[in-house]
Amino acid sequence: MRDTVLELWPEIAWISNPGLRGQVTETWIRALQLSPLTADDLRHIPFTLLVPDCPTTFMEHKRCVVHIARQAAESMREFMGNALPINLDTVIAGAILADVGKLLEYEKVDGKACQSKRGELLRHPFTGVGLAMQCGVPDSVCHIIAAHAAEGDLVKRTTEAYIVHHADFMAFLPFKNLGK
């Protein structure tokens, strides 16, 4: 399962702290063990259920968000690092884990991903934090999982959480136009 996760997520290697790298990997392993979805499903299911026939897959979207977040964090550090300290490992780990809870939010019915009963009760920011805390992921990263989506609008986001939130939304909101 570890190899499967590292194949899905080459970006895990970007995390410089070996402890955090291990915790992020463990969280994805645990999610896949508990999920009705397989790693291969993640390469095929749409990244959102909110856009009918969404043409971009879960993994394409999630990896894109990690790349955007990393590059945004590096640019902000380059130009504004004196004013805004940014922990790059926290950004990368948070972006990789932001949607890990979707593995417990979705199920497959007739070959199509849909929201499960559990998913209706506990959207992925909640299940994601649950999974990550079980694997020892630090609070600063769990905060990003908790605050990356609309629920986080009620939370005072850290700089790292703002970066992941906006990376996620800039790679999501344009798709809403496709559904119109």
Ligand SMILES: [Fe+2]
């Ligand atoms: Fe999300």
